[in-house]
Amino acid sequence: MTASGSHKGRSLVVPGLAALVALAILIGLGTWQLQRMAWKEDLIAQIQARAYGEPGAILPEPEWASWRADRDEFRKVRVTGTFLHEFEAPVYGLAPGERQGAPIQGYYLITPLKLASGAIVMVNRGFIPTDLRDPARRSESQPTGDVTITGLVRAPEVRNTFTPNDDPAKNQWFARDPQAIAAAHKLERVAPFLIDADASPNPGGWPRGGQTPLTLPNNHLQYAITWFGIALTLIGVFAAFAWRRLQGPASAELK
Template sequence: MTASRLHKGRSLVIPGLAALVALAILIGLGTWQLQRMAWKEDLIAQIQARAYGEPGAVVPESDWASWRADRDEFRKVRVTGTFLHEFEAPVYGLAPGERQGAPIQGYYLLTPLKLASGAVVMVNRGFVPTDLRDPARRPESLPHGEVTITGLVRAPEARNTFTPSDEPARNQWFARDPQAIAAAHHLDRVAPFLIDADASPNPGGWPRGGQTPLTLPNNHLQYAVTWFGIALTLIGVFAAFVWRRLQEPSQSS
């Protein structure tokens, strides 16, 4: 009987290791969701504190070298300058459609705004559908002379392994990256951030600003509880499996 139990115990080594690996993964996923929840709550707090009320001025050029998104992103600002429409950069993206789950393909128009000081701030003027990518098809959307833009400060869009490579020679962009766009057009004194223009209507109706989502879902606690619940279920199932396996020799004697 003792030898039989020892054999059964040894037979549990591989299932036990597999269960430990699965348990570690489940606990890791739950912990990651808690970390994401903390990050999301901080982001929501930033939006609530900065995106509403009266607009302020952008960070002065002298502070651009030390600019940090956690200190400034989503702040409501107002800036005056002249658009350099010849350097307009259409960045491929999606916008919410009339029906939920049916987004519209198109482009976000990033256009350099030259300030009176000579410095440049990149402005995301808003979204246009694919058939309006060419400025010649919407000439009324290109205001000349001095303009004033109100919007939200945004950090450059983060790239990941799924982001296609930009093609500056074709003016084809896949990330809202003001420095990359500025470098392609040999612009200097460019802000390390961009401004998402608000929903103030543009002549002709395009581009459509106000695309920054200010209401963010936060379901990470629910996801964390789910992963931890699965981990507890795994522990219970494995414990029952071990008990049954160890009881088999006694039942067969």
């Protein structure tokens, strides 16, 4: 190889390394989207298989210790018990508004339901707007005696780095976490899952159940194709750049 050719080859090292890093990132993003697609398809299949039809019973208490979301979440169930309204936990959240892209701020009411056996299941009774957080403003919303709830089994809400810390002393909650709520009120024999109540009307109109999203978007294949397409474009652009650099006159390299 001539000195000029060697110099041209060395001049491609830094751009080549940068292109390889970018290519690895793009391929990683595309692969991640394919993994997300598989997860989303499995989730959609679970919803279709479990969320419709006649409701069944919840998992018996002796089996709660081995409860797994992938086996039971989104299953339609019916359960009877008595609400412990004094332990009602309003969890901050958003609900779809009348206009798309304009959600309503408010709370999801998580209320312990005491079963005849003495065990407790947390029920997400539904959504209330911010101005109804105080139970005194919706006195009809707290039925007494035995109630029967139909809804879907849900896993505890997963916290992330953006989830604020709960403040049990002020009854401020930011995640639908049955065990955290139970611990704050010293409740025992609490199920590791929740029940999202269906849209059956509550006295006074609040809270409004049926908030579980059952139609999930699945655009991950489109995103994966986009990332892989950009990766192929990067390869083509770098190949053209390298060819021009290697074929260019030596004088251009030495300026």
